[in-house]
Amino acid sequence: MIRDDCPTVFALDRREILAGGLAFVGGLGLATPPAGSAAEATAWSGESAARFMELSSLLIQHHLNEGVGRRIGAAMSALNPSLAEQVTELLAIARKKNARIVEDFFPDLPEGPLKETALAIVSAWYLGVVTDAPDAEVFAYAHALMYQPTKDVMTIPSYAISPPNAWSAEAPRLSNMPEF
Amino acid sequence: MATDQSADVVVVGTGVVGCLIAERALDAGLSVLMLEAGPRVDRSRIVQNYRKLPPILRGHWDAPYPPEPWAPHLETRGAKEQEEYLQLEGPNARAYLQGYVRYAGGATWHWAGLSWRITPEDMRLKSLYGVGRDWPFGYDVIEPYYTRAEYAMGVCGPSDPALQWPANTKRSKPYPMGPIPFGPGERRFTEVAAKLGMSNLQAPQARNSGAAYDGRPACSGTNNCFPVCPLAAKYDAASALPKIEAKGGKILVNAVVYRIEAGEKNAIEAVHYFDPVKRSQRVTGSIFVIACNGIETPKLLLLSKDERNPNGVANSSDQVGRNMMDQPKLTAMLELSEPLWTGVGPVQSSSIVATSQGDFRSRYAGAMFRMENAARSALGAAAALKKGLVGKALDAEIRRLSACTAQLTVEHEILPSPGNRLTLSDKRDWLGINKPNIYYDVGDYVRQSAKEYSVPRLKELAAGLGATSFQLSPEFLNSDHIMGGCIMGADAATSVVDPDCRAHDHHNLFLPGGGAMPSGTALNSTLSMAALALKAADAVVDQLRHG
Numbered sequence: 001m002i003r004d005d006c007p008t009v010f011a012l013d014r015r016e017i018l019a020g021g022l023a024f025v026g027g028l029g030l031a032t033p034p035a036g037s038a039a040e041a042t043a044w045s046g047e048s049a050a051r052f053m054e055l056s057s058l059l060i061q062h063h064l065n066e067g068v069g070r071r072i073g074a075a076m077s078a079l080n081p082s083l084a085e086q087v088t089e090l091l092a093i094a095r096k097k098n099a100r101i102v103e104d105f106f107p108d109l110p111e112g113p114l115k116e117t118a119l120a121i122v123s124a125w126y127l128g129v130v131t132d133a134p135d136a137e138v139f140a141y142a143h144a145l146m147y148q149p150t151k152d153v154m155t156i157p158s159y160a161i162s163p164p165n166a167w168s169a170e171a172p173r174l175s176n177m178p179e180f
Numbered sequence: 181m182a183t184d185q186s187a188d189v190v191v192v193g194t195g196v197v198g199c200l201i202a203e204r205a206l207d208a209g210l211s212v213l214m215l216e217a218g219p220r221v222d223r224s225r226i227v228q229n230y231r232k233l234p235p236i237l238r239g240h241w242d243a244p245y246p247p248e249p250w251a252p253h254l255e256t257r258g259a260k261e262q263e264e265y266l267q268l269e270g271p272n273a274r275a276y277l278q279g280y281v282r283y284a285g286g287a288t289w290h291w292a293g294l295s296w297r298i299t300p301e302d303m304r305l306k307s308l309y310g311v312g313r314d315w316p317f318g319y320d321v322i323e324p325y326y327t328r329a330e331y332a333m334g335v336c337g338p339s340d341p342a343l344q345w346p347a348n349t350k351r352s353k354p355y356p357m358g359p360i361p362f363g364p365g366e367r368r369f370t371e372v373a374a375k376l377g378m379s380n381l382q383a384p385q386a387r388n389s390g391a392a393y394d395g396r397p398a399c400s401g402t403n404n405c406f407p408v409c410p411l412a413a414k415y416d417a418a419s420a421l422p423k424i425e426a427k428g429g430k431i432l433v434n435a436v437v438y439r440i441e442a443g444e445k446n447a448i449e450a451v452h453y454f455d456p457v458k459r460s461q462r463v464t465g466s467i468f469v470i471a472c473n474g475i476e477t478p479k480l481l482l483l484s485k486d487e488r489n490p491n492g493v494a495n496s497s498d499q500v501g502r503n504m505m506d507q508p509k510l511t512a513m514l515e516l517s518e519p520l521w522t523g524v525g526p527v528q529s530s531s532i533v534a535t536s537q538g539d540f541r542s543r544y545a546g547a548m549f550r551m552e553n554a555a556r557s558a559l560g561a562a563a564a565l566k567k568g569l570v571g572k573a574l575d576a577e578i579r580r581l582s583a584c585t586a587q588l589t590v591e592h593e594i595l596p597s598p599g600n601r602l603t604l605s606d607k608r609d610w611l612g613i614n615k616p617n618i619y620y621d622v623g624d625y626v627r628q629s630a631k632e633y634s635v636p637r638l639k640e641l642a643a644g645l646g647a648t649s650f651q652l653s654p655e656f657l658n659s660d661h662i663m664g665g666c667i668m669g670a671d672a673a674t675s676v677v678d679p680d681c682r683a684h685d686h687h688n689l690f691l692p693g694g695g696a697m698p699s700g701t702a703l704n705s706t707l708s709m710a711a712l713a714l715k716a717a718d719a720v721v722d723q724l725r726h727g
Contacts, residue, residue, distance in 0.1 A: 059570065102571040122574070123565050129234045132562065134257045136234040146235070146561030149579040153364070154523035154555040155403035157238070158227060158410045161524065164398035165390040171364040171521045174579055177572075 044077035048084040052076075052121075055087050058094050059102050059122050062145060062180050068125075071139045075130045076120065086117045148180035182430040187213035188724055190465035192437045192451060192480070195286025196706060197471040197693040197713040199420040200332055204717035206427040210724055213463065214429060215453055217436040217472070218251035218282035223418065226289070227410045235558045241290040241407040242279050249610040250436050250456050251282040266475075267605040267617040275508050275656040276620040280473050284433050285418025287473060287660070288706075290406040292528040293385040293414040295335040296703040297326050299346040301537060305595075305699050309542040311625065312595045313698040316670040316679045319349075322711050327352045329710035330384070333415040334393040336360055337384030345381060345533050345703075357389040360399060363524025365586070369551040370530065372644035378532045378549070378637075384707075386415035387526060395423075403555050405527045414526075435461070438613050440468065440484040440493045440689070448493075448689045454611050467688045467720050471713070474504070474662030474694040478602050479616045481666070481691075494666070494683035494691065499676050501602035503664035505700035507548070507591035508622040508656040510630060512638055514647040519583035523555025535637065536593060536702035545592040545629035548702040549641060552587040560585065588641060590634045592626045593702040596664050622656050630656075661705040666695035680719035681712055688723070692716035 052073035056064055077083040090109070099105035109115040120130075128144030129136040147156045153172055155161040162168075182188075188210040191198045202212045229244035237243045240256045247253050254277065255261040268276050280287040300319035305312035315322075329335075336357035341348045359382040362370065370380040387405070388398045399413040412419045421431060435453040441462075443449035448468045453461050470477050478501040482492040492500055528550060536546035560582030569577050594600075605617035635652065642650045669675025672684035681692035693709045 061571065106570050119565075119568055119570070122570055126561055126565060126574075126578075127235050132234050132236045134234065134237055136236075138232050138234055141231040144235075146578065147557050149575045150523070150555075150557045150560070150582045153521050154557050154582060155401060156557075157555055158230060158402050158404040158408075160400035160402050160411075162401060164388075164400055165361050167361065167363055167401045167524050169362050169364050169367040169524070171368065171519055174519055174576075174583060177575060177579060 044074060044084055048077065048087065049073050051084075051087050051091060055091050055094070056121060056125060058091075058099055058105070059118060060125055060145070061101050062148065064125065065140070065143060068140050068143065072124045072130060075137065075139070076124065079130065080117070082113075083117065086114055089114060090118055145180070149177060151180065152176065152178045181428060182211040182213040184213070184430070184432060185462070186464045187211040187430065188466050189213075189469060189720060190215065190451060190463055190467070191469045191471060193286065193471035193473065193476070194284045194417060194421065194431065195471065195473060196288050196333070196415075196417045196710055198286070198469065199417040199424060200329070200710055200713040201469050201471065201692065201717040201720065202424050202429050203420065203427065204714065205720060206424065206429050208721040208725070210721065212424070212429040213465070214424070214431045215435040215437055215451070215463065216284045216431065216433045217476075218284065218433065219248050220284035220421070220431075220433045223408065223410070223412060226408045230404070230407055235562060238558060242281070244407050245281045245283060245289065247282055248434065248456070250434065250454065252609050253282045254279050265609070265615060267607060267615050268620065269617070270619040270621050272508065272620045272622045272656050275622060275658055276504070276506065276618050277658045278475060278506065278662050279658070279660045280475070280662070283418075284421055284431065285416055288416040289408060289418060291416070291706060292405050292704070293387045293526065294528055294531070294704040295330065295333065295384045295386050295707040296345055296531075296533065298699070298701045298703065298708055299537060300349070302699055302701045305541065309539070311542060313667070313669065315698050316668060322715070323350065324352050325711035325714045326707060328714050329707055331356050332714070333386040333710060334388055334396065335384050335386050335707070336389035338382055343381060345384070347534075355384060357391065357393060360385060360387060360389045360526060360529055362529065363521065363553065365520045365522040365524065365551060365553055366530050368520055369645070373532055373641060376640050376644055378641070379534055380530050380532050383528065383530050385526065385529065386706075388413045399526065401525050403523055403525065403527055403553070436611060436613070437472075437480060438483060438611070440470070440480065442484075442486060442488055442493060442686060446488055446686055448686050458611060466724055467690065469690045469692065469716070469720065471693050474665050475602065475616050475618070477691055477693065477695050478665035479604065479614070482602075482604050483614065489685070494676055494685050494689060496685050497673055497676060499598070499667055499674065501665050502598040502600070503596035503667045504600040504602055504618055504620065504662070505594050505596060505664035505697070506661050507659040507700060507702055508594055508626050509589060509591045509659045510635065510638070510656060511653045512588045512642060513651040514586045514588065514642050514645065515649040516584045516586060517646040517648055520586050520645065521583050522551070522553045522586065523557065525553060527552065527554040529553055531703075533703055540633065541593070543628065544633060545594065545626045546702045547593070547629060547634040547637070548591045549638065550589045550591075552589055555582075556585055557582045586645065588638055590638050591659050591702050592622070592629050592634060594622055594700050595625050596667060596698065596700070597621070597623060600664075602665055626656070661694065661700070663694040663697045663700045663705055666691040668696040668698050681716040682719060690716045690720060
């Protein structure tokens, strides 16, 4: 029996899509900074990854997978050379407020790159991609947080929700937020 | 036994039509060779392709099916890619942006599985309403083939004749399985429609309901019928291929047929295909079935012109590639005051279909209405994140926007019009084969329906659901139900194929499928294509046995 693997992506389109993806990243505050500050940017280290997880846990009060976090952090730092510094600054603001949850310190973030980076980190954990563009690498599918607030009802597409024909037609209340 | 060069029956295309005919011919003791332009890919690979898509592409049904260079199909990852293969023009070019898969198994890889029959009235548009064309036979002739198709594909549906479609109409057998249950969204939509006097029926669907059928497992509600059922609980032709091989059928993939060769007495003697290194191969047979879908089949006929057939094979009527049809679709995005909760059960599991019938069809098109049941969590999350929310507010907004939004769809019946025409583009694909060019205008029949009938009803349904916003698509869209390009009729001067889907011009050439349908109706076309395939299969077997 002949089986063919399908090709992944075509090189020409990859370049075009990457360019589009970077433009979108700019909108999230991850655009490459001017040359001067890029030169001063801190390298992404194991310590940076640990701080990234610490900040992620302050930004998002749900179970976060460390392996996924390492990959998201590394991918974001490749697009944003200032990420390590921004993570440190964001952690400092959170500590100053003795923050335990995001609501404790998010209102204190100044408008601009810092806040945009915080939102970009939240977005990556929820969507499972750093940039939602056609060529983006997916870090999480079923574990992407976007599926969790509705997981008591809605199917995560391509995963079975129940035994055959055993799903419910009952509509739960909006206020019954599942734990995750 | 078939060889790579010859068989009693040569079938071009491995979608539902080709597979049903191949299996019937094999059961009758004939040798069968199937030629498929594209590759053969494991289901697990396609599921992985899907899960690796970023959220923005998960609604693009073609995205998990990257085409091979020699077998291009529509891709929609970007605007430039979208314009690459199908060349479209006319006032409603956008509405012919048809998705299909040039892989072994064809477009059934990403169909929804809805398996509606058409009605006796749908087959007599000209006689009853003075528009379109009549079929060359009546409902009583196609009914047994519908039943056979339902059993071949495993179609589940209601047992109460009042809840079947067409309602209270004789069937030679009940559905092989009972219906798929509703989730909360479809139940609510059904209740709202009923208050407006519209009956939202549990759709007959080629999906295993509550039990395994024909070696495929029961549907477990993965809500991913398109772009791919991960279980094969929905019939797709790919799951039929091993069965065909077990019966002795031979399947050649990556074989792009580019020419049909006519010989003495205009009989078809061979088809020619390119392999992936552009070597040309010739395949002979007694009967040839071209079942490459409603775009690729007329394209291949037009490509095959010769001295005897200067307009293309099977085209003495000049109707090949004309009368291109689909169901022009409009969608409405709603925000609702109360939760609806889609995403439980199949992505499409019900429809309002009685609205496709009525004397108004002398003036404007009938229409079918549906609430799309795909899970909306990813859409809700993307919209909530754009608001810059975090923490509990973000989770609550994701839940609200996922539960309290909906997409309603209306699909219209289009009339066959010779001006809606597929021709060969000057632009060529990787192999040097002309790309298809299609001119498309949905016509006043559809536009008038949208104005007077379908959009007002759509607004009523939205209001009934408690819509706080209603955003209608700015233009007609495709439904991927490609029909008409090899239109059927009794008169060889005005049609391409006879009532058995045999080419009027070539006694051993069959062109079954959507291309043969003389009326498109407002309902999904696959079961009608399958019924026509089985009718053609009987004719193929009879012809080879009795000459």
